Structures are given as C-alpha cells and as structure tokens.
Amino acid sequence: MKKTICIIDDDPIYQFLMNKILHLTKIDIDIISYSNGKEAIDSIKSSLLDNKKMPNIILLDIEMPYMDGWDFMNNIELLMDENSLSNIKIYIVSSSISHDDVEKAKSNKNVLGYYSKPIKSEDITEIIMRN
Amino acid sequence: MVNKKKQFSKWLYSYPKTFGFIFFVIMLSLIVFIVSLSYKVIKESEKREMSNILNVVEQNFQQILKTSYTATLTLAMTINDDGNPENFNEIASQLIDNKSGIDAVQLVPNGIISNVFPLEENKAALNYNILKSHYNIRKEAEKSIERRTMYFAGPIKLIQGGIGVVGRLPVYKNNKFWGFSAVVIKLETLMKSSGVESIDKSKYYFQFSKKNPATNKEEFFLPSKTNFSDYYYQTVTISEGDWKLYLISTKKNTIIGQILMSFILGFLLSIVSGFTVYYLLKRPAELQKLLKKKSNRLVLSEKQYRALFEQAPVGIAKIDSMSGKYLDINTHYCSILGYSAEEMKQINFESTIHVDDLDVFNSKMTQLLNDEIMEFSLENRFYHKSGKIIIVNLLVAALWKNNSKSKTHMTIIEDITDKKRAEENLKESFNIVTEQNKRLLNFSYIVSHNLRSHTSNIQTIADFLDQAESKEERDEMIDLLKKVSHSLNETMYNLNEVVNIRTNVNLTIESLNLHTYIEKTINLLSDKVYEKNLKICNTVSKDVMVNYNISYLESILYNFISNAIRYSHTQKKSEINISFDTEKRVLKIADNGIGIDLKKNGDKLFGLYKTFNNSPESKGVGLFISKNQIDAMGGTVTVESELNVGTTFSIFFK
Numbered sequence: 197m198k199k200t201i202c203i204i205d206d207d208p209i210y211q212f213l214m215n216k217i218l219h220l221t222k223i224d225i226d227i228i229s230y231s232n233g234k235e236a237i238d239s240i241k242s243s244l245l246d247n248k249k250m251p252n253i254i255l256l257d258i259e260m261p262y263m264d265g266w267d268f269m270n271n272i273e274l275l276m277d278e279n280s281l282s283n284i285k286i287y288i289v290s291s292s293i294s295h296d297d298v299e300k301a302k303s304n305k306n307v308l309g310y311y312s313k314p315i316k317s318e319d320i321t322e323i324i325m326r327n
Numbered sequence: 328m329v330n331k332k333k334q335f336s337k338w339l340y341s342y343p344k345t346f347g348f349i350f351f352v353i354m355l356s357l358i359v360f361i362v363s364l365s366y367k368v369i370k371e372s373e374k375r376e377m378s379n380i381l382n383v384v385e386q387n388f389q390q391i392l393k394t395s396y397t398a399t400l401t402l403a404m405t406i407n408d409d410g411n412p413e414n415f416n417e418i419a420s421q422l423i424d425n426k427s428g429i430d431a432v433q434l435v436p437n438g439i440i441s442n443v444f445p446l447e448e449n450k451a452a453l454n455y456n457i458l459k460s461h462y463n464i465r466k467e468a469e470k471s472i473e474r475r476t477m478y479f480a481g482p483i484k485l486i487q488g489g490i491g492v493v494g495r496l497p498v499y500k501n502n503k504f505w506g507f508s509a510v511v512i513k514l515e516t517l518m519k520s521s522g523v524e525s526i527d528k529s530k531y532y533f534q535f536s537k538k539n540p541a542t543n544k545e546e547f548f549l550p551s552k553t554n555f556s557d558y559y560y561q562t563v564t565i566s567e568g569d570w571k572l573y574l575i576s577t578k579k580n581t582i583i584g585q586i587l588m589s590f591i592l593g594f595l596l597s598i599v600s601g602f603t604v605y606y607l608l609k610r611p612a613e614l615q616k617l618l619k620k621k622s623n624r625l626v627l628s629e630k631q632y633r634a635l636f637e638q639a640p641v642g643i644a645k646i647d648s649m650s651g652k653y654l655d656i657n658t659h660y661c662s663i664l665g666y667s668a669e670e671m672k673q674i675n676f677e678s679t680i681h682v683d684d685l686d687v688f689n690s691k692m693t694q695l696l697n698d699e700i701m702e703f704s705l706e707n708r709f710y711h712k713s714g715k716i717i718i719v720n721l722l723v724a725a726l727w728k729n730n731s732k733s734k735t736h737m738t739i740i741e742d743i744t745d746k747k748r749a750e751e752n753l754k755e756s757f758n759i760v761t762e763q764n765k766r767l768l769n770f771s772y773i774v775s776h777n778l779r780s781h782t783s784n785i786q787t788i789a790d791f792l793d794q795a796e797s798k799e800e801r802d803e804m805i806d807l808l809k810k811v812s813h814s815l816n817e818t819m820y821n822l823n824e825v826v827n828i829r830t831n832v833n834l835t836i837e838s839l840n841l842h843t844y845i846e847k848t849i850n851l852l853s854d855k856v857y858e859k860n861l862k863i864c865n866t867v868s869k870d871v872m873v874n875y876n877i878s879y880l881e882s883i884l885y886n887f888i889s890n891a892i893r894y895s896h897t898q899k900k901s902e903i904n905i906s907f908d909t910e911k912r913v914l915k916i917a918d919n920g921i922g923i924d925l926k927k928n929g930d931k932l933f934g935l936y937k938t939f940n941n942s943p944e945s946k947g948v949g950l951f952i953s954k955n956q957i958d959a960m961g962g963t964v965t966v967e968s969e970l971n972v973g974t975t976f977s978i979f980f981k
Binding site for chain 1: 772775776777779780783784786787788791794807810811814927
C-alpha cells in the first residue's frame with residue numbers, strides 16, 4: 197500500500213521544495229501539505245471521521261501561526277490515544293536551533309527525530325525507508 | 328518651719344563624730360552630777376543615822392548621870408547634923424535595887440571611904456583615902472570640889488577590882504566641906520546601859536576616851552580601834568566626866584567605792600551612748616551619701632537617655648494610647664513629619680497616617696491594647712505637613728505592664744521614602760533591563776530563525792540548480808530564488824522596523840485628527856474590505872485630536888484594522904466598529920471575527936512572534952511593532968477576545 201507523507205510548514209517555498217525533493221527521490225509516495233498545525237489536525241480529524249487513510253509520516257515545523265508544532269503535538273497525541281493510532285511517525289524539521297526546542301523534542305516519546313533545515317534528500321529517503 | 332527642721336537634721340547628719348562626742352560629754356557631766364548628788368544623799372543619810380545613834384547614846388548617858396546624881400544626893404541626905412550617916416545600908420540597897428545601872432555607892436567623908444554598899448564586893452575600898460591617893464585620883468577628886476558639883480572620875484582601875492567610873496558629889500555641912508557622896512559604875516555596866524553595845528557593829532562602832540589629867544593625853548577605854556583618823560566619825564563630849572564618845576564608820580571607802588563604781592559605769596554608758604549617737608547619725612549620713620551617689624548616677628543616666636532620645640537618627644515619640652496624643656517627641660520625629668514640637672502636640676497620631684494604611688494600623692493597635700502583642704512594626708505611609716506622602720518604617724511598642732490602667736506606647740519612625748523610591752526605581756530599572764534582555768534574546772533568536780529559514784531555502788534551491796538538467800527547470804529555480812530574495816528583503820525590512828522603534832528617541836509629535844486618519848486607513852484597505860464584504864463603522868467624533876507621531880499613528884491604525892479584516896469570520900456578516908471614549912481617551916477597534924484564545928496565546932499576542940515570513944496569514948511582527956509604538960507615545964494597549972465571538976483592542980492615548 198502506498199505510503200502518505202504529511203508536510204506541515206507555513207513556508208510555501210519550503211513546501212514546494214520538499215515536494216520537489218520527494219519527486220526526485222522517485223519513491224512512490226503520497227504527499228499532503230498543510231501550512232499550520234490547525235489545518236493539519238482538522239484535516240486528520242475529518243479523515244478519521246470519513247475513515248480515510250491516515251498519514252504514515254509527518255514532517256513537522258515548530259514556528260507556525262494559529263497552531264505551532266508543539267500545540268499540534270498535544271492535539272495529535274490526544275487523537276492517537278483516543279483512536280489507537282500508533283503507526284503515525286512524527287519527525288520535526290525546523291530552522292530553530294534553540295536548545296530548548298531540541299531538548300523538548302528529545303524528551304517527547306512520540307517525536308522520532310529532530311532535523312534542522314535544510315533537510316537533506318538522503319535523510320528524507322532514510323526516514324521513508326525506515327518506515 | 329519644715330525647711331528649718333530639714334536643714335537642722337541635714338546639719339546634724341553632716342557631723343556624726345562631733346555630735347557623738349558632744350553627746351558623750353553631756354552624758355558624762357549628767358552622770359557625774361547624778362553620782363555626786365547621790366553621794367551627798369548617802370553621806371547625808373549616814374551622817375543623820377550616826378547622829379541619831381549618838382544622840383540616843385548621849386541621852387542614855389545623861390540618864391545614867393542624872394540617876395547617879397539623884398543617888399548621890401539621896402545618900403547625902405542620910406548624913407545627919409553630926410555628920411554621920413543614918414540608915415545608909417537601907418537607902419543604899421534601895422538605890423542599887425532600882426536597877427539604876429549603879430554598881431555601888433559610897434560615902435567618903437574627908438576623902439576616906441567610910442561607907443560602901445554592897446559591902447561584900449567593895450570591902451577592899453574601905454578606909455581608902457582618895458585625897459591622899461596617887462595623882463590622877465586625887466586630881467579628879469579635887470575637880471569635884473573645885474566645880475562644887477558632881478564630877479566623874481575615870482575610867483580607872485578600881486581598888487575593889489575591875490575598871491569603872493566614880494561619880495563624886497561634894498557634900499557640904501554648915502558650909503564646910505564634909506566629903507563626897509559617890510557612885511561607882513563599872514565600865515562594862517556603863518557601856519551596857521548607854522546602849523553602845525546594842526548598835527549594828529558591821530556599820531559602826533564606839534570609842535570612849537578621856538584626857539589623862541597627868542599627861543593631858545587622850546586615852547581610849549574600849550577594845551576597838553583607836554586609830555580611826557581615815558574613817559568618818561562623829562563625836563559628842565560629856566562634860567560631867569570630860570569624856571568623849573566617838574561613833575566611827577567601819578568602812579573607810581564604802582561611799583567612794585560606790586561612787587567610783589557608778590562613775591565608771593556612767594563613763595562606760597557615756598562612751599556607749601556617744602558611739603551610738605555617732606553610729607546613728609553616721610548611718611543617715613552614709614545613706615544620704617549613697618543616695619546622692621545614686622541620684623547623681625540617675626541624673627547622668629537620664630541625661631544620657633535624653634541625649635539618646637534627642638539625637639537619635641530616628642523619630643521617637645511617646646504617645647497616649649487612648650487619645651493618640653503625643654506626650655513626648657524628639658526633634659527628628661518632628662522633622663520627618665515637618666511639624667514643630669508644639670504643633671505635633673496639638674495633632675492626633677492617627678491623623679498623620681495615610682487613609683489606606685489606617686485599617687492595618689488600627690487592627691494591630693487593637694491587638695496591642697488587648698495585650699495580645701507587645702509590639703509591632705509596619706511599613707506605613709504618613710502625611711507630611713506639606714501634604715506630600717512619606718513612607719516610614721513604623722515600630723510601636725507598648726510601655727505598659729499587663730493590667731495597668733494608663734496606657735502609653737512608644738513609636739519609632741524612620742523615613743524610608745527616598746530608600747523606597749530608589750528601590751522602586753531600581754526595581755523598575757531591573758524590570759526594564761530584564762525585559763530588554765528578554766526582548767534582545769528573543770530578537771536575536773528571531774533574526775537567527777528567520778534568516779535560517781531563508782538561507783536553508785536558498786541552499787536547497789542552489790542544490791537543485793546544480794542538478795537541473797533542463798533550462799525550464801533552471802528558470803523555475805531562479806524564479807523561486809527571486810521569491811526567496813523578496814521574502815528575505817521583507818524580513819530584513821521588518822527587522823529594521825523593530826530596530827527603528829527602539830532607536831527612535833526624538834520623534835516629531837503633532838496634533839492629529841483621529842477621525843481623518845482612521846478614514847485614510849480604511850481607504851487604504853478598501854480592496855480587502857470589498858473582497859471580504861465587511862462593514863467598517865467609524866464612530867469617532869470628527870473633533871477628536873491626539874498628539875502623536877504621524878507615521879506611528881498610521882502604522883498603528885493600519886495594523887489593528889488590517890488585523891480585524893484578516894481574522895474576520897467566514898461564516899457570518901463581518902463588522903468592525905471603531906469608537907473613541909473621550910473621557911478615558913481610549914480608541915476601541917472591535918470585530919466579530921474568529922477571536923483569539925487568550926488563555927493560550929495571550930502572552931504571545933504582543934510579543935515578537937517568532938516568525939514573520941510573508942505568509943498572508945502571518946500576524947507576526949505587526950502587533951509587536953504597534954505595541955512598541957503605543958508605548959513610545961506614552962499610552963497602553965489591551966485586548967479582550969472570545970473565540971468565534973470577536974476581538975476588541977483598546978488603545979489608550981495620553
């Protein structure tokens with residue numbers, strides 16, 4: 197079954213570039229992009245209701261309007277617990293090099309990795325392959 | 328009067344030694360006087376007693392002499408005209424029997440003892456011629472004749488034995504010496520009848536003497552002492568026999584001894600009294616000295632206390648707890664509150680306390696008055712005389728003991744206004760510095776974050792450019808690079824804006840018509856208003872003027888109104904109301920948009936949001952800049968909001 201990768205980032209140029217990178221890896225994968233956490237969580241909730249496919253991998257930015265990365269984490273964790281969604285793998289990709297953010301990511305058991313921008317094409321390939 | 332008395336006692340206590348000595352002298356004189364008086368009394372009574380005894384003895388003697396005289400006369404009567412005695416024995420026995428104290432009677436015609444009674448014991452004397460006897464006897468017999476009256480010879484040694492006296496009466500017949508009628512009394516009998524032997528021999532004794540007619544020397548006849556010149560004695564002379572009767576005191580020094588004893592005792596008593604007076608007077612003097620020393624110390628301590636009270640660098644006052652009146656107050660206290668000491672005594676303590684601090688003070692004071700606490704300290708505000716408010720450290724301590732009726736307390740105040748102000752300034756500075764540090768850190772973080780997000784994009788695009796195989800692909804990447812460059816420029820512009828607010832110090836401030844500037848802004852945003860089909864209602868009166876920097880006002884209005892448009896609700900008819908409260912000078916921009924979760928985002932709302940890329944939804948830096956501009960103009964901004972109901976921003980003008 198085809199995997200789905202979800203990119204949550206408010207920078208349209210970044211979204212565009214990520215799409216491009218994924219195309220170039222030639223991996224057969226579905227790509228969904230959201231420009232903030234709220235958009236993403238709303239969409240995932242409606243997919244759950246409609247019994248649609250859930251994303252397998254989420255690449256999450258931290259600094260976003262409306263709902264930032266950490267708020268999104270709180271919401272998705274709640275959703276995962278309620279619906280026993282254990283197979284969504286979340287990675288943080290941020291331009292923040294703040295020590296606080298890195299530590300916070302490490303201490304969260306649902307965050308599998310922290311990448312600072314720009315993420316390399318090999319890293320993305322590895323993430324997809326691993327899952 | 329009382330003063331004189333006091334002065335006298337003071338003077339008395341000052342010379343204890345002198346007064347002790349004076350008392351000793353007075354006492355001694357008094358004792359000497361009493362002793363000498365009593366000596367005289369004793370002496371006098373002794374004299375009287377002796378004189379009485381002597382008197383009795385003399386009377387007895389006289390009685391014997393009288394009896395003897397009567398006896399000799401009676402005997403003489405027995406001589407008849409012929410010169411011969413008749414009935415001699417009969418009459419003589421009657422005379423002797425009468426217990427007259429006469430041992431024998433004689434008739435001695437012409438000096439020759441012819442008749443004697445009782446004959447038996449006196450036989451030896453018969454026919455003895457006394458006129459022809461030895462000198463002494465003869466001489467004494469002749470004395471009777473010379474005196475032509477009765478004369479007693481002796482005591483002499485009697486021919487018939489023993490010692491006795493002989494009383495002879497010369498008898499004349501027809502004017503011619505006939506002879507003697509005589510009585511013989513033994514010395515023993517004489518002494519017995521005279522009562523000499525019946526006296527208290529422990530006190531006195533008698534001596535009996537006569538001058539020897541031959542030698543003219545005094546001879547003593549009693550066995551007691553004859554040398555009594557050192558003793559006190561009294562004497563009586565009996566002329567009928569030329570006798571001398573002595574009554575002599577047995578104890579030579581009795582009286583002197585008694586007096587000496589009394590005198591010594593008196594002397595000792597005087598010394599003791601003198602010392603007692605000295606001691607008694609000395610004690611008050613010592614006590615007075617001690618008192619003076621203590622009072623001096625007290626005066627010194629009072630002086631020191633006063634100096635401490637007056638020169639203390641804090642305000643100290645003694646206050647009547649019930650009325651709140653000042654009883655005692657030091658200079659510093661007055662200067663802290665700006666009043667003179669006289670003025671302070673006219674005002675009530677509580678009237679100087681700041682109204683807002685009265686409740687706390689009163690509750691503490693109640694506890695103090697109820698003896699629940701003995702002191703308390705507060706940081707209170709007081710009114711200075713000039714009306715300005717001063718901050719003081721107030722310490723109140725009760726000066727009464729439990730259950731005492733009159734209650735006063737001590738109040739110590741320290742003016743900490745300057746300290747407090749400095750503290751507040753420091754705190755404010757600290758807060759500003761902390762805030763600035765936080766902002767700076769945040770700012771550097773934002774700069775780093777925003778630049779990194781662009782550079783990471785540039786790096787990725789550069790990688791693609793390298794790998795691009797076709798011209799279309801390369802052109803696409805270059806277009807993308809242009810977009811990134813534009814965003815970067817925007818970011819740099821925003822960062823510059825932020826830096827500008829912080830560096831702008833001398834801003835031009837003008838009086839601006841608020842209504843006009845709101846209209847201008849609405850015009851600028853007319854496209855978006857049209858696009859979202861919303862209604863903006865500007866109710867700000869046309870005459871409202873505000874003193875503001877033009878570009879700040881434009882920027883602020885643009886930011887808040889465009890925000891309200893941006894977050895309008897999609898599912899309902901959007902409205903934005905702009906109003907001005909002239910009283911509070913507050914501009915309100917209210918929308919019925921999607922609202923903000925203030926609980927979650929309130930703290931971030933006016934903060935420098937960490938991203939301000941060119942995303943159309945980004946509220947980013949706008950509110951942050953606006954808030955800083957409002958602050959710079961001396962105003963404030965607040966927000967009220969409810970999700971899906973709307974948001975109201977209130978901008979306060981100075």
